[in-house]
Amino acid sequence: MPRRTIHLALCTLAFAAAAATSGFAARRAPVPAHSGARADQSDGGDVARGAGDLTTAVTTAAHGVAGAPPEVGAGEVRRVLDAGSSGTYMDELLRGRDSSLARWPDRYSRPLAVWVQPAAPVDGWRPEFVLRAREAFEEWQRVSVPVRFTFVDDSARADVHLSWVDRFDEPISGKTLWARDERWWIVSADIVLALHHRDGTPLDESAMRAMALHEVGHLMGLDHTRDARNIMAPRVRVRELSAADRATVRLLYSVPPGRVR
Numbered sequence: 135m136p137r138r139t140i141h142l143a144l145c146t147l148a149f150a151a152a153a154a155t156s157g158f159a160a161r162r163a164p165v166p167a168h169s170g171a172r173a174d175q176s177d178g179g180d181v182a183r184g185a186g187d188l189t190t191a192v193t194t195a196a197h198g199v200a201g202a203p204p205e206v207g208a209g210e211v212r213r214v215l216d217a218g219s220s221g222t223y224m225d226e227l228l229r230g231r232d233s234s235l236a237r238w239p240d241r242y243s244r245p246l247a248v249w250v251q252p253a254a255p256v257d258g259w260r261p262e263f264v265l266r267a268r269e270a271f272e273e274w275q276r277v278s279v280p281v282r283f284t285f286v287d288d289s290a291r292a293d294v295h296l297s298w299v300d301r302f303d304e305p306i307s308g309k310t311l312w313a314r315d316e317r318w319w320i321v322s323a324d325i326v327l328a329l330h331h332r333d334g335t336p337l338d339e340s341a342m343r344a345m346a347l348h349e350v351g352h353l354m355g356l357d358h359t360r361d362a363r364n365i366m367a368p369r370v371r372v373r374e375l376s377a378a379d380r381a382t383v384r385l386l387y388s389v390p391p392g393r394v395r
């Protein structure tokens with residue numbers, strides 16, 4: 135049995151009251167330049183640039199049509215990441231994981247089987263939550279990385295499970311537990327979403343979809359970023375993927391996983 139390492143991400147939804155005063159209205163703007171939600175963290179302005187000779191490879195991955203990412207030799211990974219890091223939060227991802235990256239292998243032609251718990255015996259549960267959760271997977275699928283999803287009814291057949299709880303004991307709204315092998319390929323992932331904040335405030339459909347987007351981001355191999363304009367902020371404020379969310383996951387899937395040297 136190959137050794138597996140388990141990772142856990144704990145995540146919070148910003149309360150609606152707080153969100154309403156911090157630029158929620160701009161959430162659908164593609165570049166909320168004046169958004170009050172902007173964090174102090176710059177959006178990649180301080181990351182390494184250069185290595186322009188590899189820009190082509192990165193661009194190919196970014197627009198990656200179907201299929202496998204371009205072949206990148208182990209020695210070139212750092213240069214590819216540096217060349218493509220502008221507009222991403224790859225630097226935070228690397229710092230947070232001791233310079234290691236985890237991702238799924240190519241699952242374009244053999245999509246990941248996703249089981250979304252179809253009903254939950256929990257007060258406040260609504261069938262629409264299943265639709266919003268599925269939309270989250272579909273949204274990430276549109277980002278042109280070599281991972282696709284297919285929804286299955288049999289949880290025993292699934293690579294990925296999403297289930298619901300009433301609320302967590304901790305001040306969180308969602309969590310993702312994922313496992314990787316020794317080479318940092320992700321091999322499984324389970325998401326749990328809460329129907330209520332810890333104080334009992336229910337999440338509406340929009341909030342549930344945003345939390346699902348965030349957790350699926352973890353499932354893809356992303357981690358938290360301090361910039362609150364991104365869906366991967368630890369306290370989720372926005373409702374859609376940002377350009378940086380998309381660019382970061384594309385960059386992640388343009389290189390092999392493992393320790394970046």
Ligand SMILES: [Zn+2]
Nearest residue numbers: 143144145368
């Ligand atoms: Zn999170």
